[in-house]
Amino acid sequence: MQRIGVFVCWCGSNIAATVDVEAVSQALSHEAGVVFSTNYQYMCSQAGQEMIQAAIHEHRLTGVVICSCSPRMHENTFRKTCERAGINPYMVEIANIREQCSWIHKDKAVGTEKAIILGRAAIAKVLLNAPLTAGTSPVTKRALVIGGGIAGIQTALDIADAGFEVDIVEKEPTIGGKMTQIDKTFPTLDCAACILTPKMVDAAQNEKIKIYAYSQVEAVKGFVGNFTVTIRRKARYVDEEKCTGCGLCTEKCPQKKVPNAFNLGLDTRRAIYIPFAQAVPKIATIDADYCTMLKTGKCGVCSKVCTAGAIDYHQQDTLIEEHYGAIVVATGYNPIQLDQFDEFAYSHSPDVVTSLELERLMNAAGPTGGTLLRPSDKTHPHTLVFVQCVGSRCDGGEKGKPYCSKICCMYTAKHAMLIREKYPDTEVYVFYIDVRTPGKNFDEFYRRAVEEYGVHYIKGMVGKVTPQNGKLYVQAADLLGGQQLKIEADMVVLAAAIEPDKSARPLATMLTASMDTNDFFTEAHPKLRPVESPTAGIFLSGACQGPKDIPETVAQAGAAASKVIGLLVKDHLVCNPCVAESNELMCNGCSACEKVCPYGAITYIDKEFRGPNRTTLLRRIAQVNPAVCQGCGACTVACPSGAMDLKGFSNGQIMAEVDAICR
């Protein structure tokens, strides 16, 4: 039988003015289980706390009810007070008689009566409290970064800088991501490669960083501090240890007609290739889809020319297993496919390009060596039309995305400006819905495009692009001018919406990290915890969480790294003891709880139970990982048998409070 002590606080006159504290402590002293009840001017003061501790000893209290201010204010204070006096901190309940009573009621009789009822509810609850102990779990001091773009690289560098080991898994043969394909960056117009490639080299040379390029995450098990990840290292057919990256093979390979993915198919490469000169790791890879040797068994040229003997046509995918304490998702983005936007003739004319393709067409290392030429006839274009929001901000329907892709306004301004600067004889038109430039020096940048470089910005959408006689006839509406425009253009550039990489969805399932309807990862809190996923130990970096430009990505990458460092620096994690718990005798194993758990805290095992008459029965039962559960209680309601309950807020405790209040 519990022995409950009740301590009613006056809070000076904050409570005592509208609640008869003496009457409250008197009334509550008659409640079942209460062996001591008193009131005092300031319970949270040193003297008040000592009074509580003395009463705990004197009356051998097993539970404590404090009638005072909100538990949000002093619950922790009083828990510690009681813990110091030798009772479990979770044997304390607070009746909120200040914020939710004395401060909102003027009539003392009313306030007193309500305070008594709130006190009773707290007593009823504490009678059913059980001592709770926060468990701990060890932390593996190593992080995994999934995705080796600028987000992943920056996160890895920052984590490594703090002294922790970090692995990068990148599905392409090289790290670097989208930024490697970009020519210049806004609003400074500095060269993307010049700022990115040193970071790639840093990552490669950092002894704390291990790069698994041409690899993918295959399976994730475990929880915060204790993840076990299976990584698939795809076969390159080139021994990474032996290849020197000399590139001879890529020059001698007879298979020349492979679309060059790095240049978005605007030119070709060989079947054995290094994506670009500054690739990290600089190792050749055989494209199995095109390699004659792998397909027919006849060729072997690369093997013959490789002096290092690195070519291995029999290489297989390998699976490795690693342990991590934290995982950072940095899977990035891709421009959307434009199949559904036939009106812009993207699939009918090579001169209709996406903005990313334009980046390659303007890049010195690109297919045209940096000279802007029309893909169709390699001539200099004179009139260019940029179309904004292609697939962005599409309401409803199957076509496009509902969100703003955020980066297009700025990179289009950049493209327009660069073209006008390099080729003053061109006319550049930009069709837009809105121009959005919220960012440091962004609006100035856009104004320069309009004012200094004479780019024609026209509010309105392009209705149709018709390729005819080597020209592109652009029909568009000029909303401000109130007229229909027809422009005879040489090239049309589409600012295609960006979407999360396709690999993100299956990855989210593996990580039990939640995603929104657009497949962007959701944050633990949209405002206050923007770089953490709701699943403990999973962090978000870059455009996988939402469209972002490079500085934002780098900032978030650093933020994610600091959260990871904050986790890895701990030897043990203290768990919240108010977590869900499943009674295995009542569990049906139906998986309802698992489906509503936002944290992936629930797993299932088959367990053998003893049945009647010496029989045994194998049953599937749920198990809650207390290190992962955050204690929301969604599972408790999804569970029809009531096997799942929440410690600290159990069904019994809440119903006892209800009973006490309605009595």
Next chain:
Amino acid sequence: MQVNGQFQPTIVAFCCNWCSYAGADLSGTNRLQYPANVKIIRIPCSCRLNPMFILRAFQRGADGVILCGCHPGDCHYTSGNYFARRRMTLLFNMLEFLGIERERTRVEWVSAAEGAKFAATMNDFVATITRLGENKRLEDLRCKSK
């Protein structure tokens, strides 16, 4: 409950710890009045509210039950209030189907910053239930021997 011949409804308000309970605290901090008929029970999240608790409250003499949680999209646990919303939508429809007045149950999203909304909501809810009168349809006469 009748007090001096006047009907005084008993109202149970389940408030999520992160938004609505804090909103209720804020309405106290700002000294915004609402009737003492409302008694708050703190739960970690609106998704912790089991329909059994609501029925229990009515059985034990409550005349109205209200659930307050974070606004959709703002749940501390990201998805709790979305589940709660579906559960309560269906439960309230079922109660109405059984002839229980729909006014007796309500869901309101109140953020930690909405002290004024919390007080206004409670004032309105108490007024509604007072108009509606005593809960007779989900009562347990055994618990009415006051």
Next chain:
Amino acid sequence: MQEQVRAKAKALLESGVCDRILAWKTGEFFYDVTPAVFTSVEEIDRDLVYNAFCGANLSKYLIAESRKGGKVGAFLKPCDTYSFQQLLKEHRIRRENTYIVGVACEGMADIETIRAAGIKGVTGGDFTGETLTFETLYGAKTMARAEALAERCKFCKSKKLVIFDELLGEQGEEQDVGRFDEVKRLEAMSDEERFAFWQQELSKCIRCNACRNVCPACSCEKCVFDNPNSGVENKAAASSFEEQLFHIIRAFHVAGRCTDCGECSRVCPQHIPLHLLNRKFIKDINEIYGPYQAGADADTRPPLLTYETGDPEPRRGDAG
């Protein structure tokens, strides 16, 4: 059809595909058919029936049967297959230990409906045609088959067998025959009328738990209403509130999981139309969150275990 079922049952046993067969067993009369497990050809020849009174849904038995070792063959009617698939989805049945023969169903007759029509003291008859003929203590009687059908069969949602290893008879289709009409009729009433309706019905409840124990969705290892520690155990239903609580919570616990097989109403000794509570949930789910049929497939998330950010808010009362 009975001959086909018997032949298949025997073949499954004789070929060794199954160790035992779950089907229906003949009773004292033509209508008191009992679910039973058959282990020999002799038993099948003697006792196995498949007639117009095989209403019992066999799916729930497979929870226990599929864990006993060996393989159990089961004959499932269309609505039984929905329950079966729903139980699979909830990991309650070990699929690998079952062999499902789907049997087409023309709707099952209901002896209580027949008695209610004034045909009493029935001792035998012929129930194969469109008109059922009865021998009774008070002379011969007839009744149209369509009239004699159980309520749930008159409003059959689907004659489609959604999961099976083998099919006997023709595959059927989903149907729309106004199964929500009665729910709509009640919805159209005033609060007072609805309350009176349900008070009259629920006050008859004797808490025999037949509805729960027959329900394939109510397959909890331990029901909250039987669990003294749950706080809601109420064997002593001393107040009408206890019946309300039991039936509301039971309906809520099976919401999104109930396949509308109608067993609850079939077995209620007091003829309380319990299926209307479940149908109300189904109707609301369909209308608010989009059409959903529990058990129709193996992987869709049940509506209460998922959400959309744009779900509507719970509707407010008029006075609010």
Next chain:
Amino acid sequence: MKQIAISQLGQLLDAMAARQTLYLPVDQGKTAQFNRYESGMELSKQLNTSRSAKDLFFPQVEHLADFQVEGTSITVKPRQQQEEDFILFGVRACDAKSFEILDRVFLAEPQDTFYAARRSHATVVTLACGAPEETCFCTVFGIDPADPAGDVTAWLTGEKLCMRANTKKGEKLLAALPLLEDGGEQAVVAAQAAIHAVTDKLPLKTLDLTGFDGEHLMEKFNSPHWAQLSESCLGCGSCTFVCPTCQCYDIKDFNTGSEIQRLRCWDSCMYSDFTMMAHGTNRPTQLERFRQRFMHKLVYFPANNEGIYGCVGCGRCLKKCPISMNIVKVIKTLGEGER
């Protein structure tokens, strides 16, 4: 013998209800139930009520006592027992016989005072069965549906309701009903003959109870047939709760917030928690629970009660069992004839 025209039945019921509280079977939805009579109510035409007449003496929930807790002291307040006379009208022969069985349980020492009070205050008016059904097998237990027991026996004979007092209580009741006129003997004989013509055709009338006695207890208990009989039992309580002779109960306390109510409620030996008392080792399998129910009715009860079976053949369980398993199938499977 007294009689009254059926057209005057309403007036007769009103007259009875004016004297004492009257309970009789009325239609409620699709089923008939014993309800407290209010003027205008019509006697159900159904053969039998869904629940049995035992409710009137052994209700599903009996409020036994209240406890008041104040500080460390507990006050026990016993609940009032039945104090007023009442009439129970329209009881069939089977249910009337069930009272005899319940009496053996509840009126034996120590007497159940709640039950005894109700029994002593009741005047039971039985009603002969007009149209027995195929599920009826009361005759197997020596019950004559054409001549039921009770304080008063009544027959519906087409035009008339005929009534015969069997006890002092019955005589007192009939004497107080001036609406009644003498006569009806001939009509009753004819009605009885008509009923017997039907009971002669009842398909279950030949049910053989040979071997169901204390002598064969272990043999019946150990029968291998129980496994197959019980295999599809759902473990619900419908058979128990519609049975006129099932008399098991549980005691439950309910905390109202201001006091604790002690309630006695029907229990079913088919339930998994039946007799789950402090020791916690009750019958663990449905086979054992199922066997208990039928062994009790067919073997233990007659062994302890001069051969009187704990079944009256009302047939309710035949109609209500969700899976159509019932006492007839048990008797036939375990009986002498099947061995």
